Amino acid sequence: MGRLQTFDNTVVVQAARDLFWNKGYEAASLADLEAATGLGRSSLYHAFGSKRGLFDAAVADYLETVIRPRLTVLRSGATDASALLEYFDSLARSTANLADDSLRSGCLLVNCAAGLAAHDDPARAVVESYRSELTGALRLALASAGLAPAAGTAGGAAAAKGDVAHRDGVSDAAKSSLDERVRTLASLSMSAMLVARVNRNEAVALLNTASNQIRVWFANSDR
């Protein structure tokens, strides 16, 4: 053994994460990262190998400490709309209460989707797995809230012919309709993060639209 590291890896990673979150991957320079973390490039390269290595660590931390905690409520198994409402209301509150000059507005991965992910396959995979995790959690919450609609009740026009109920009690058409609700909510969530850096009020409005939609579904469901 030899000398010990004088800094805590996770606080450095989180400082870097906030910088990437705020400025994007390419715009965050090594000089910026030195300033944000208080470390020299020497230490950064020793610990993370490269700028990209540090970024990957930052994304991992982002998923672990920002995304996952937000999604847990969706997996609570609540049998009413409370989990869904809590998810969108808390996201709306956070968005609304952010300081104007705050780093950490919007979503690191949404920003990634428009930037890195376009031509970097690993980055694309990370973004896609995030999207898939978000939709999965939303689907779970909708289903356990009893908001997987029987197709034709909420919107008769979308009813399919020859619909058959399956072993799990969810018909094809209902499944399709559940997917549509999942997509609507995921879409509102993602576009709110996209819009957050351009028009914060509108971002909050998008999240409130999700809440209102959930309430409508719940009011119209056969409880």
Place this chain on the structure above:
Amino acid sequence: MGRLQTFDNTVVVQAARDLFWNKGYEAASLADLEAATGLGRSSLYHAFGSKRGLFDAAVADYLETVIRPRLTVLRSGATDASALLEYFDSLARSTANLADDSLRSGCLLVNCAAGLAAHDDPARAVVESYRSELTGALRLALASAGLAPAAGTAGGAAAAKGDVAHRDGVSDAAKSSLDERVRTLASLSMSAMLVARVNRNEAVALLNTASNQIRVWFANSDR
């Protein structure tokens, strides 16, 4: 007078636009721009002043030749859902039929929103005006299609107390509900463009979700 310009400004701008569209502002280098346009930096700087000047011209062209033509159908004044359906179906078709290696996937301005617009006020203004134009067109199309709902019919839970009809025949609650529909559609449109570069099938599915939602609204409206 002196020597005349040998190139057509708009074809150069469009070549640059496709490069920016594909790689983003920062990642598109002057060497790339030279290659894409076939011009030397000398000519580019003479004609556009700077990289940013060329980018601004590219954005202007994008709005004029890509965005506006897509939005015109929404302003046709159709009294049914056809305009809205045509907008989303045509967008879905374009997205689905795009070659894998195509430049021009997603939306130049959506990419901008996550990149430049974060710290560049002029860019933010452009993105915001695009968002506002999109929502305006969607609102117009929804209204003339008779899809500005009387609040409480489609979703009773959102009904407000003491709602009063105004001179234009649209109640407060109905207006609020119209806004929600506008936001839902705008959200699906924007998030589809965001997701297009990560998962094309899902982007198409988001656009189809919009179409299906419109059909449901139309089927449930009191025509």
Place this chain on the structure above:
DNA sequence: CTAGTTTTGTAACGATCGTTTTACTATATA
């Protein structure tokens, strides 16, 4: 044909990029 003006090609600019090297310091182990 000449004079004057504008476009274009080439090259170099200084700045900054991410990365590597080198030397030095600090510490755990033996």
Place this chain on the structure above:
DNA sequence: TATATAGTAAAACGATCGTTACAAAACTAG
């Protein structure tokens, strides 16, 4: 305490960035 090992600091690396300077080339106008 001696030694090996690992962390840190500073500087320099080559590459690339957007931009500019300069001069040759091309063309209009007189």
